[in-house]
Amino acid sequence: MPTGTKMTLTELRYIVTLAQEHHFGRAAERCFVSQPTLSVAVKKLEEELGVALFERSKSTVQVTPLGEKIVEQAQRVLEQSSVIRELASAGRDQLASPLRLGAIYTIGPYLFPYMVPALTRSAPQMPLYIEEGFTGNLRRKLRSGELDAIIVALPFNETDVVTKPLYEEAFDVLLPADHRWAERESVDKEDLLDERLLLLGEGHCFRDQILEACPAISRKLASPSNTLTAEGGSLETIRHMVASKLGITVLPRSAIGTGHYESGLLISRPFTSPAPSRTVAIAWRASFPRPKAIDAVTDAIDACRKADTGTA
Secondary structure, X not given: OOOOOOOOHHHHHHHHHHHHHOOHHHHHHHHOOOHHHHHHXXXXXXXXXXXXXXXXXXXXXXXXXXXXXXXXXXXXXXXXXXXXXXXXXXXXOOOOOOEEEEEEOOOHHHHHHHHHHHXXXXXXXXXXXXXXXXXXXXXXXXXXXOOOEEEEEOOOOOXXXXXXXXXXXXXXXXXXXXXXOOOOOOEOHHHHHHOOEEEEOOOOHHHHHHHHHOHHHHHHHOOOOOOEEEOOOOHHHHHHHHHOOOOEEEEEHHHOOHHHOOOOOEEEEEEOOOOOEEXXXXXXXXXXXXXXXXXXXXXXXXXXXXXXXXXX
16 A cells, blocks of 8 residues: 555545445435536555556446455444544543434334433433434444434344344234224224235335235235335325225334324224234444443433323
8 A cells, every 4th residue: 555645534434325325416416516526535545555446437436356355344443443432431421422323214204203302301401303214224323323323123233243132022903993993992903914005115114024924915916906005105195095996005003093084084003912013222332432321312212102002
């Protein structure tokens, strides 16, 4: 390697992001810089190291074999630099600096409206940055230090990451109010096969959990004659579709939201035992040096769930 190399954390962040995006424009957008700025910085680092990290073409950017090893090491350096910053902040009040919290799409919108006020009351001096995303994206941001903790559904396994279960949440069936199952007290999983079932698009772990709970649905999706899938949709969109009588769906109990509509539009029914459910958990890096901040979040979630269920 040529002498006098002075690589920076910023340059390392650029090459890690470029390796993830395979596109200079998208990488620059994620790094909040112009494309020429990122391109010049990456080229400068390659010249200083004396190796090509990327193969460039008109349509895409590919990481070279040696570049993959260097990018992997750069990722480790960024993770450790994040630890240094957190160690410094831990010397101060653990609840004084911002906490960056992520949650998957099927949890965040239904938990945050209750958790944020509870956390504001218990830790008013701790600013909270919130982000929603797919499990895979949140996992990557947790590892890179872009997020301090994430709220996901188990199972969630990641090296050097601690997970703590928060609560168990049942799944319910959401129906138009005039559906023929309205007189039932509960619904059998197998009966879902007889209906037009509205599902989230691929990439949502909640969709996978439904298919795991009722494997026969997976087989039916192979020839979806009577199944409408809302690709890339949200639980909110699917709930609106049920209200429009396009079909039925399965939702986490916190997302049922029948009260958001006029009376007589939607009803929900539990599953017949054993009912499918999910375990919601919080995950954070084992090296994260602000355990009191994690405790503040878990306590706030526990408080708002007890208030919701009326338990002491």
